[in-house]
Amino acid sequence: MRAMFDRIAGLYDRMNTVMTAGLHHQWRRRAADLAAVGPGSRALDVACGTGDLALELALRVRPGGAVVGVDFSERMLSLAREKARSRGLDGALVRFEAGNALALPFADSGFDAATVGFGARNFSDLGQGLREMARVVRPGGHVVVLEITTPQRGPLAPFFGLWFERVVPVLGRFAGDASAYSYLPRSVRRFPGPEELAHLMWDCGLADIRYVLTAGGIIALHVGVVGGT
Numbered sequence: 261m262r263a264m265f266d267r268i269a270g271l272y273d274r275m276n277t278v279m280t281a282g283l284h285h286q287w288r289r290r291a292a293d294l295a296a297v298g299p300g301s302r303a304l305d306v307a308c309g310t311g312d313l314a315l316e317l318a319l320r321v322r323p324g325g326a327v328v329g330v331d332f333s334e335r336m337l338s339l340a341r342e343k344a345r346s347r348g349l350d351g352a353l354v355r356f357e358a359g360n361a362l363a364l365p366f367a368d369s370g371f372d373a374a375t376v377g378f379g380a381r382n383f384s385d386l387g388q389g390l391r392e393m394a395r396v397v398r399p400g401g402h403v404v405v406l407e408i409t410t411p412q413r414g415p416l417a418p419f420f421g422l423w424f425e426r427v428v429p430v431l432g433r434f435a436g437d438a439s440a441y442s443y444l445p446r447s448v449r450r451f452p453g454p455e456e457l458a459h460l461m462w463d464c465g466l467a468d469i470r471y472v473l474t475a476g477g478i479i480a481l482h483v484g485v486v487g488g489t
């Protein structure tokens with residue numbers, strides 16, 4: 261898995277833009293809204309990839325706050341660092357660190373919020389990943405999961421099937437990585453539906469779970485609050 265993400269890192273941003281017609285930035289902005297952070301907050305972005313969601317959080321926590329992006333792909337991390345530098349965001353505001361989402365290298369309750377964007381689907385143990393996010397966030401803080409989901413009905417359901425099952429793998433082949441982009445639809449198919457994910461978040465120690473579906477039901481944004489307040 262890590263080797264696959266190292267391999268596609270250079271393609272990753274361009275493929276996102278092609279696959280979503282540029283809408284992915286808007287979905288990350290909504291995820292950052294749900295994290296409910298502001299100036300002075302400390303936020304963690306898990307499975308941060310090339311850093312877009314972490315950088316979105318960084319704009320909200322300044323002045324005085326800090327964001328950490330964590331990922332197990334060194335290649336993704338170096339692109340994220342480059343991106344932060346090119347936007348003039350310094351290491352005190354946002355930094356990118358190597359780490360496994362299933363065993364986060366952070367103390368309990370050290371963050372005001374934790375997010376994961378298009379990463380949870382790749383966790384080999386989703387429950388463990390969610391428990392780790394809940395562990396490192398203080399009581400009352402938010403845990404946000406942004407993920408692709410399979411629309412059950414509605415006009416986009418057949419289109420979604422065609423797009424993800426047929427078009428995305430072909431785009432991946434043209435871009436130079438057929439296997440990674442045939443893995444993508446498989447990983448979406450096996451990911452729990454929105455209601456099931458909400459229950460799992462509850463089982464993992466989160467409360468007040470809410471979710472919204474957007475983009476015709478293709479994108480799910482879940483948020484839960486860490487218990488104990």
Ligand SMILES: C[S@@+](CC[C@H](N)C(=O)[O-])C[C@H]1O[C@@H](n2cnc3c(N)ncnc32)[C@H](O)[C@@H]1O
Nearest residue numbers: 265307308309331332333360361377378379382
């Ligand atoms: C599809 S990318 C999403 C990147 C980014 N969050 C975004 O919004 O574009 C998934 C990322 O999850 C990372 N990842 C998957 N499993 C992980 C794990 N167990 N620990 C840390 N990173 C992980 C991969 O290296 C990859 O960068």
